[in-house]
Amino acid sequence: MEALFDNREAILAGFWATIRLAAMSALLSLVLGTLLAALRVAPVPVLRWSGTVYVNVLRNTPLTLVLLFCSLGISNTLQLNFDVYDPSFNGYWLAIVGLTAYTATFVCETLRSGINTVPLGQAEAARAIGLTFFQSMRLVILPQAFRAVITPLGSVLIALTKNTTVVIVAGYAEAAFVMKEMLYESTGGTLEIFLGFALGFVVLTLPIGFLTGRLARRLEVKR
Amino acid sequence: MALENVNKHFGELHVLKDINLEVAHGEVVVVIGPSGGGKSTLCRTINRLETIDSGTITLDGEPLPAEGKALARLRADVGMVFQSFNLFAHRTILQNVTLGPLKVRKVPREEADKEAMELLDRVGIAAQAAKYPAQLSGGQQQRAAIARALAMKPKLMLFDEPTSALDPEMVAEVLEVMTGLAEAGMTMIVVTHEMGFARSAARRVVFMADGQIVEEAAPESFFTAPSSDRARDFLSKILRH
Numbered sequence: 210m211e212a213l214f215d216n217r218e219a220i221l222a223g224f225w226a227t228i229r230l231a232a233m234s235a236l237l238s239l240v241l242g243t244l245l246a247a248l249r250v251a252p253v254p255v256l257r258w259s260g261t262v263y264v265n266v267l268r269n270t271p272l273t274l275v276l277l278f279c280s281l282g283i284s285n286t287l288q289l290n291f292d293v294y295d296p297s298f299n300g301y302w303l304a305i306v307g308l309t310a311y312t313a314t315f316v317c318e319t320l321r322s323g324i325n326t327v328p329l330g331q332a333e334a335a336r337a338i339g340l341t342f343f344q345s346m347r348l349v350i351l352p353q354a355f356r357a358v359i360t361p362l363g364s365v366l367i368a369l370t371k372n373t374t375v376v377i378v379a380g381y382a383e384a385a386f387v388m389k390e391m392l393y394e395s396t397g398g399t400l401e402i403f404l405g406f407a408l409g410f411v412v413l414t415l416p417i418g419f420l421t422g423r424l425a426r427r428l429e430v431k432r
Numbered sequence: 433m434a435l436e437n438v439n440k441h442f443g444e445l446h447v448l449k450d451i452n453l454e455v456a457h458g459e460v461v462v463v464i465g466p467s468g469g470g471k472s473t474l475c476r477t478i479n480r481l482e483t484i485d486s487g488t489i490t491l492d493g494e495p496l497p498a499e500g501k502a503l504a505r506l507r508a509d510v511g512m513v514f515q516s517f518n519l520f521a522h523r524t525i526l527q528n529v530t531l532g533p534l535k536v537r538k539v540p541r542e543e544a545d546k547e548a549m550e551l552l553d554r555v556g557i558a559a560q561a562a563k564y565p566a567q568l569s570g571g572q573q574q575r576a577a578i579a580r581a582l583a584m585k586p587k588l589m590l591f592d593e594p595t596s597a598l599d600p601e602m603v604a605e606v607l608e609v610m611t612g613l614a615e616a617g618m619t620m621i622v623v624t625h626e627m628g629f630a631r632s633a634a635r636r637v638v639f640m641a642d643g644q645i646v647e648e649a650a651p652e653s654f655f656t657a658p659s660s661d662r663a664r665d666f667l668s669k670i671l672r673h
Contacts, residue, residue, distance in 0.1 A: 348535060
């Protein structure tokens with residue numbers, strides 16, 4: 210326990226970075242994923258096609274590659290940066306770009322399966338009162354689709370929270386980075402360091418599953 | 433409202449064959465006929481929930497727009513009532529009725545709420561305004577769906593077998609609302625199996641079978657002396673019981 214206690218500030222700072230990464234990426238990937246889902250069911254073939262290509266490319270690329278591309282490709286080679294004078298800030302946002310681009314595809318596919326649970330008659334009724342495609346998506350279809358997939362969306366967010374550890378390859382210091390440093394420098398207590406960090410992630414992710422489960426029951430659409 | 437030489441196929445199946453039909457302002461036309469005869473499809477082509485392969489459909493002399501904003505505007509002017517109600521399941525009855533006026537007509541919230549309550553009162557379910565569709569009986573849901581369509585102040589109302597999914601006890605309450613509408617001068621096209629309603633409320637009965645309009649007549653002459661064999665056969669089967 211000593212190893213953990215002595216490094217508590219570094220550990221807490223690491224988990225705080227993890228939380229900030231996960232929260233911001235979650236928010237942005239929900240937005241991007243919703244847009245992608247709308248594209249994938251759009252009546253215009255070009256929109257559908259571009260949504261499909263994006264999802265299939267990003268979803269089937271390992272996250273490590275996506276994040277390496279963000280840090281080495283976008284930042285180093287292309288010199289596209291958020292703020293060159295603040296490496297930490299820059300690394301944070303580059304990591305978020307990668308995590309969001311990747312996670313949004315899973316949000317999209319989850320949401321699309323939710324759209325499939327909404328009876329066709331709902332869309333027909335929406336069109337019949339004169340709503341446009343995007344209005345009927347926003348006001349009728351997506352609200353019902355979201356409620357149907359809250360639990361699986363929770364799983365996507367849990368996966369995202371744990372996936373933040375891959376950011377280690379992009380050079381942003383979060384919990385996994387702190388653990389690596391500690392293991393590297395420590396002379397003992399390897400197991401307790403591992404268990405301490407593992408527990409930290411359980412504390413972060415368990416409530417996501419619990420809350421989304423409750424939310425799903427409360428917001429369920431009765432038919 | 434006029435259809436001219438309208439044709440439609442579902443794959444190999446020719447579901448609408450050279451349909452010609454005109455409906456005047458304030459007219460109530462009831463479409464009857466055997467299942468699979470193209471009645472529902474005909475109804476759905478009029479607000480373009482189904483596309484057509486050839487022919488023209490015009491409303492007030494204007495051809496139906498193919499897509500986009502113009503099509504949405506047309507649909508706002510044509511009320512539609514479905515067999516399976518299709519109320520928005522995540523919204524209350526009041527919210528179902530006000531959605532169109534608020535988002536399509538851009539009516540202010542207060543006015544939309546007030547008009548919606550008047551409509552719900554007219555169809556006899558004002559007390560259910562705050563409930564969700566799943567909490568209502570089928571008859572109440574269908575009356576709410578009629579109120580939702582009326583809230584758009586449509587020029588024309590389409591009813592696609594509005595009572596076919598209802599328990600027998602609830603058919604009457606929905607037909608009553610529809611009869612009231614017909615008497616108030618609403619232009620209506622009603623696909624139904626309710627012969628009583630066809631007899632009492634229709635100005636004209638259209639008999640459809642195998643994708644064709646077989647016969648068109650005033651209800652009295654249609655029911656007492658149908659001119660085609662197909663209609664005679666159909667009527668003999670359903671009126672026997």
